[in-house]
Amino acid sequence: MSVSLPEPLRLFALLAGAMAFVGLNAAYLVWAERKAAGRFQRRPGPTEAGPAGLLQPVADVLKLISKQLMVPPGADAVLFRAAPVLVLVPAMICLAVIPFGERWVAREMPLGLLVLFAFGSIQVMAVMLGGWASRNKYAIISAARIVSQDVAYEIPMLLVMITLLMVTGTMDLGEIVRQQAGGFWRWHLFRLDANPLMPLTFVIYYICMLAETNRAPFDMAEAESELVAGAYTEYSGMGFGVFFMAEYANIVVGCATATVLFLGGWQSPIGVGSGPVWFLAKLYGLVFSVIWVRWTFPRTQFYGLLNLSWKILIPASLFILVLSGAALQLSGS
Amino acid sequence: MTPPPATVQAPGSGETFLLNLGPQHPATHGVLRLKLTMDGEYITRAEPVCGYVHRMHEKMGENRKYAQFLPNTSRIDYLSAMHYTHAFVGAVERALGLAVPPRAEYIRVITSELNRISSHLVWFGAFLLDLGGFTPLLYAFDDREQILDLLEAITGSRLTYCYYRFGGVCHDIDNAFLEGTRAFVARMRPRLRLYHELVTDNIILRNRLIGIGPIPLELCRRYGATGPVIRGSGAAYDVRKTEPYSVYPQFDFDVPVYPEGDSMARYRVRMDEIEQSLRIVEQALERLPSGPVRAEGVPRVLKLPAGEFCCAVEAARGRFAVRIVSDRREIPWRVKLRTPSFSNLSLFEEASRGMMLPDAIALLGSLDLVIPDIDR
Amino acid sequence: MTPSPEQIARELASRFPPSPPADAPPPAAPALASTGGPAGATPAEGGAAEAGTVRMLDYARCGCHLEAHVQPAQVVAAAALMDQFGFALDTITGLDWLPAGRMEIVYDFFHPHATLRVAVRTRVPRDQPDVPTVSSIFPGANWHERETHDFFGIRFLGHPGLTPLLLPEEAAFHPLRKDFTG
Numbered sequence: 001m002s003v004s005l006p007e008p009l010r011l012f013a014l015l016a017g018a019m020a021f022v023g024l025n026a027a028y029l030v031w032a033e034r035k036a037a038g039r040f041q042r043r044p045g046p047t048e049a050g051p052a053g054l055l056q057p058v059a060d061v062l063k064l065i066s067k068q069l070m071v072p073p074g075a076d077a078v079l080f081r082a083a084p085v086l087v088l089v090p091a092m093i094c095l096a097v098i099p100f101g102e103r104w105v106a107r108e109m110p111l112g113l114l115v116l117f118a119f120g121s122i123q124v125m126a127v128m129l130g131g132w133a134s135r136n137k138y139a140i141i142s143a144a145r146i147v148s149q150d151v152a153y154e155i156p157m158l159l160v161m162i163t164l165l166m167v168t169g170t171m172d173l174g175e176i177v178r179q180q181a182g183g184f185w186r187w188h189l190f191r192l193d194a195n196p197l198m199p200l201t202f203v204i205y206y207i208c209m210l211a212e213t214n215r216a217p218f219d220m221a222e223a224e225s226e227l228v229a230g231a232y233t234e235y236s237g238m239g240f241g242v243f244f245m246a247e248y249a250n251i252v253v254g255c256a257t258a259t260v261l262f263l264g265g266w267q268s269p270i271g272v273g274s275g276p277v278w279f280l281a282k283l284y285g286l287v288f289s290v291i292w293v294r295w296t297f298p299r300t301q302f303y304g305l306l307n308l309s310w311k312i313l314i315p316a317s318l319f320i321l322v323l324s325g326a327a328l329q330l331s332g333s
Numbered sequence: 334m335t336p337p338p339a340t341v342q343a344p345g346s347g348e349t350f351l352l353n354l355g356p357q358h359p360a361t362h363g364v365l366r367l368k369l370t371m372d373g374e375y376i377t378r379a380e381p382v383c384g385y386v387h388r389m390h391e392k393m394g395e396n397r398k399y400a401q402f403l404p405n406t407s408r409i410d411y412l413s414a415m416h417y418t419h420a421f422v423g424a425v426e427r428a429l430g431l432a433v434p435p436r437a438e439y440i441r442v443i444t445s446e447l448n449r450i451s452s453h454l455v456w457f458g459a460f461l462l463d464l465g466g467f468t469p470l471l472y473a474f475d476d477r478e479q480i481l482d483l484l485e486a487i488t489g490s491r492l493t494y495c496y497y498r499f500g501g502v503c504h505d506i507d508n509a510f511l512e513g514t515r516a517f518v519a520r521m522r523p524r525l526r527l528y529h530e531l532v533t534d535n536i537i538l539r540n541r542l543i544g545i546g547p548i549p550l551e552l553c554r555r556y557g558a559t560g561p562v563i564r565g566s567g568a569a570y571d572v573r574k575t576e577p578y579s580v581y582p583q584f585d586f587d588v589p590v591y592p593e594g595d596s597m598a599r600y601r602v603r604m605d606e607i608e609q610s611l612r613i614v615e616q617a618l619e620r621l622p623s624g625p626v627r628a629e630g631v632p633r634v635l636k637l638p639a640g641e642f643c644c645a646v647e648a649a650r651g652r653f654a655v656r657i658v659s660d661r662r663e664i665p666w667r668v669k670l671r672t673p674s675f676s677n678l679s680l681f682e683e684a685s686r687g688m689m690l691p692d693a694i695a696l697l698g699s700l701d702l703v704i705p706d707i708d709r
Numbered sequence: 710m711t712p713s714p715e716q717i718a719r720e721l722a723s724r725f726p727p728s729p730p731a732d733a734p735p736p737a738a739p740a741l742a743s744t745g746g747p748a749g750a751t752p753a754e755g756g757a758a759e760a761g762t763v764r765m766l767d768y769a770r771c772g773c774h775l776e777a778h779v780q781p782a783q784v785v786a787a788a789a790l791m792d793q794f795g796f797a798l799d800t801i802t803g804l805d806w807l808p809a810g811r812m813e814i815v816y817d818f819f820h821p822h823a824t825l826r827v828a829v830r831t832r833v834p835r836d837q838p839d840v841p842t843v844s845s846i847f848p849g850a851n852w853h854e855r856e857t858h859d860f861f862g863i864r865f866l867g868h869p870g871l872t873p874l875l876l877p878e879e880a881a882f883h884p885l886r887k888d889f890t891g
Contacts, residue, residue: 041471137352141374141690216465217537225360225463226691297537299465301691302374304540384875391860392884427770554797554821556849563821570821576772577824643772643826645819652819654772658804667885671800671817679852708875 014107018092025252026245027057033291040295067237075234076133083130084235084242090119090126091249098256099174101266101276112173116257117161123250124150124212127221130243131231142230145220145302149211152309157208159317160201163324164261167191177265184269189262193331195324202262204317209254211305213247216294220302255286349377352690356385360463360694363704365678367697369690376693379685381678387708394668399425399499399635402668406655407493409670410706412455414494415441415448416648422497423578423644424655428637429499437501437626438580443514443617444484444496445579445646446610450521451480452649453603453610456701460600461532463698464541469532476524483513499635500628514618518611525607533604542597546696548684549594556680560651560673561606562700564590565598572647583620584613596699603701636663650674650701674706712794714765714774714825721777721829722763724790768826773817776828781840784816787829788843788850791818796827801843801853803861805835807887812838812861833863842868860885 031046031053038045046053071077097112109115124146131143167188168176180187189202211218222230229235232243259265259282266279300308355366364385370378390409394402406421407414419441426433433441454477458470481491487506488496496503532538553563563570571588573581589605591598637659645654651673658667677700685693763777779787788798799817806813816829833840842865844851854865855874862883865871873880883889 037467041468042475043471137350141352144373219465223465223691225465226694228358295468297466297535298461298541299691300537301541302689304537384873384877387875389884395885424772427772430770550821554795555792555847557798557800557819557847558849559797568821575820575822575824576826641771641773643817645772645826652799654799654817656802656815656817667804669800669802669815671802675852676800676849679849683848 014096015092018095021095022088022092022245022249026248027061029248029251029287030060030244031057032288033294036288036291037295040292061241064238064241069239070234070236072135072234075135079129079133080234081239083126083133084239084246086126086129087123087246088242088249090122091246091253093119094253095249095256097173098253099177099260099265100279102174108174109172111171113161113165113171113176113261116173116253117158120212120250120253120257121150121154123246127214127231127243130235131221134231134234136234138227138229139231139233142221142223142227142233145223146214146231149214149218149220149305152306153208153211153313156204156309156313156317157212159314159321160205160208161261163195163201163317163321164188166321166324166328167195173260173265177260177267180264181267184264187262187264187267187269189264193327195320195327197320197323200316201320202258204313204320205258205262207308207313209258210290210293211309213250213254213290215247215251215290217297217300218305219294219299220305223299225299251287251290252283255283255290258286259283348372356382360697361704362459362702365702365704365707367681369693371690374690376685376688376690379682379693381681383678383704383707385708386705388705390709391668391670394665394670396664398663399637399665400633402665403497404493404495406670407490407495408705409672409709410648410650410653410674410703411492412452412703413448413649413653414490414492415445415496416646417653418495418497419445419579420644420646420648420653420655422499423646424642424657425499425635425637427644428640428642428657428659429631429635431500431628431631433501433579433628434625435580435622436505436624437628439617439621440502440506440626441497441579442581442584443506443614443621444488444494444502446613446617447480447484447514447517448494449649450607450610451477451484453607454480456603456649457528460698460701461538463694464538466532466538469528472524472528476521479513479517479520483510483517486510486513498627498631500631501626505626511618511621514614518615518618521607521611525604528604533600539597541691541695542595542600542699543593544595544597545692546596546684546688546699547594548680552680552683556683557676558651558680559676560648560701561599561602562651562677564588565600565602565699566594567592570652572645572652576645578644578646581613584616586610586613596695599699599701634663636661637665645671648673650703650706651677670709672706672709674700674702674704675709678702678707712823712825714827717794717825717827718763718765718775718777720790720794721775721779721787725763725777725779725783725787773826773828775826776830778830778832781814781831781833784814784829784831785841785843785846788816788846791816791827791829792846794820795822796820796825798843798847798849798853799826801850801857803857803863803885805861805885805887806832807835810835812863814840814857814863816843838863839866840864841866844868859883862886 035045046056049055049059071080094116096107097109097115128143128146131139168179189198191198214221232240263282266276268278349370349372352369352371354369355361356364366382368380368382369376390405393405403418403421406417409417454473458473461469485491487510488494548566550566550568553566569588569590574588586609589602591601639659639661641658643654643656645652653673654671656669657665660666685696765775766773768774796818799819802815804813811832812835813830813832818827842854852874854868855871857863858871859873859876860883
């Protein structure tokens with residue numbers, strides 16, 4: 001796939017593939033989340049539409065599509081309509097550079113990691129725009145929260161990335177995965193020689209990812225018991241649906257990034273039989289843990305969230321950065 | 334992660350805006366409206382606006398015979414219907430000097446305490462929902478369902494019970510109920526431990542509750558706050574102990590008191606109360622006397638002697654008191670209903686000043702309000 | 710330290726004595742009415758008890774230990790006294806004695822640390838139901854007084870905001886008045 005198609009067709013395939021993936025992924029992650037939440041809560045989850053409720057997402061989408069898109073009076077109509085699109089597009093672009101397998105990547109780039117983080121941080125801005133354009137007090141509070149949350153969590157996330165970059169020495173995602181071939185002890189998660197605190201680095205990344213994707217326990221932007229639906233309060237129909245799709249797409253991008261950087265991407269944990277199956281297994285394993293966290297923990301306090309970042313995560317990731325530099329110097333690589 | 338002190342002065346230009354929380358809002362559990370004057374996310378003034386579900390129960394009381402008004406009382410606080418009917422029949426029994434058979438009193442205690450547990454379970458789930466934890470609600474409702482089934486079998490209702498009668502209870506309980514209640518008590522204890530392990534010990538929950546929304550005892554007293562609110566502020570005020578009614582003096586139970594006054598203290602009081610209620614139910618089942626369940630010769634239409642008769646009970650949310658003023662007719666001259674949520678909410682304006690919005694939601698949830706109980 | 714009902718009764722009786730008739734000599738000592746039955750009476754004589762009467766009640770019968778009748782102007786001082794004793798405000802309510810042409814306001818108190826219930830009562834003429842607010846002493850009275858104003862139209866002078874609490878904002882009727890017709 002990476003070499004066989006001429007450029008315009010390739011672009012088209014990428015777009016169609018990404019959109020289909022984002023749509024299906026969102027629809028069936030919602031189904032999976034509802035099923036999983038059901039199990040966590042000792043109930044069956046959706047059962048009515050289709051076998052095991054498998055047609056539930058179709059019904060949901062049909063319902064959302066058939067609903068009127070409301071623009072509240074006084075809202076900034078252009079920004080209000082643009083926000084869902086602005087949330088979704090960066091997530092799709094991010095998907096383009098993620099290597100699902102040795103040859104399963106839409107566009108291999110030497111600076112793939114940079115693309116991930118450049119576009120990954122846009123989506124937060126777009127949610128903020130949507131909240132601000134809604135002309136709703138809850139949405140504006142939510143927008144203000146998103147900005148401070150984003151500022152607080154971009155920093156430790158990027159510090160963690162620099163640490164990892166020092167270990168990998170490249171921003172090419174495919175190359176990063178190839179470095180981790182040969183069994184799970186070669187994954188960056190367990191590269192204790194490069195940095196004895198590597199598992200902690202992963203934990204910091206994971207927490208930041210939850211915060212960046214606005215997932216519980218950091219779902220300050222939506223916080224339905226406080227802000228009704230936060231930035232999404234005024235959105236109806238597919239406007240809301242697109243935000244929802246983007247949320248799940250972003251979870252997948254965040255988890256895919258973690259898979260590539262820490263868990264060896266498509267590499268098999270036992271060293272043989274590597275392939276996209278492993279990538280998807282790791283990816284959706286992480287996604288499941290994100291769902292698990294959401295249905296287990298209560299929401300943090302907003303200042304608790306900021307304190308966690310500024311007082312714990314940023315110092316810790318700075319320390320790891322220094323430690324990693326020292327370890328690499330000593331080992332002479 | 335220490336929260337900023339509750340009295341923190343909001344930063345910024347001092348420009349405030351009005352935030353209308355409710356009457357339709359996920360955290361108000363019904364139709365309560367809070368007019369919040371906000372400075373950023375800090376609350377400078379919170380004014381509760383009530384009355385959206387006002388039904389004028391007190392006027393209805395003046396237009397109905399005693400037995401006709403009795404079902405009304407279970408609709409005031411729909412989560413603690415047993416206690417409310419208990420207060421009303423208690424006031425009438427006081428006025429007539431009716432002696433209630435011991436078996437009936439025991440049955441009242443058992444059903445009242447089961448009702449208290451089910452009410453606290455609803456609170457537990459709803460409170461965690463306020464804090465953004467979705468799952469405990471379903472666990473709590475699973476347990477509550479057992480109680481509802483038990484009570485439904487003997488009372489015929491699942492929520493708005495009208496089971497107590499002047500001089501006793503409607504009908505006797507059966508073996509299935511006794512067995513079911515025993516099984517429930519045996520089931521509930523490990524479940525409580527589970528809740529403590531999964532929820533109480535959770536670090537996020539602790540950070541959200543400890544030190545949040547402190548209510549000093551003095552504030553409780555001046556506002557007349559009762560129930561778990563005053564017990565979470567350090568006073569062992571429980572109507573079952575201070576103004577004993579029914580056969581409560583015969584049981585060995587503790588009144589959980591926590592002096593901190595924060596949301597965590599109120600949380601712990603209610604969780605401990607579930608345990609204490611289980612103890613009472615256990616003892617009552619053990620010593621349940623036999624005999625009739627209704628006093629003999631209670632006339633169908635009651636006429637109370639002239640005068641005023643009060644009866645207070647410890648409802649799930651605190652002190653509920655009925656004052657009946659009778660002029661010897663078969664219809665009361667006046668029925669005054671003193672409800673706990675009313676007083677508990679009235680201190681919110683003072684207690685929430687300077688808090689951040691999510692903390693105020695935690696405080697509101699820890700007061701355990703039932704809106705029809707406020708609005709009557 | 711929790712006060713006994715007798716102690717409170719003596720204190721109430723000495724602070725709020727009956728206003729002596731112009732020609733009668735003042736009583737030598739505040740008289741405690743003997744333990745009586747339930748308070749109140751038929752609507753015609755309702756609220757007839759003289760201000761200054763303090764009665765011990767049969768708790769088992771009427772759920773209240775003590776009631777004191779005071780002048781409307783004295784309710785603030787009475788509330789302050791109850792506050793000193795450490796009481797909490799239970800509720801405030803009205804009673805419309807239409808045949809007698811009066812309205813009565815009942816202040817219920819409970820003690821957070823003792824088995825003790827006290828009712829302080831005062832009566833006002835129906836055509837001019839004015840009584841000072843006690844919300845400066847018990848802030849919780851604010852809502853109870855608003856509610857009583859809603860239902861009975863009793864005006865609490867000096868109240869910070871006597872707007873309808875449970876009734877609609879524009880409500881100009883008082884449903885618990887006995888002459889109210891829907």
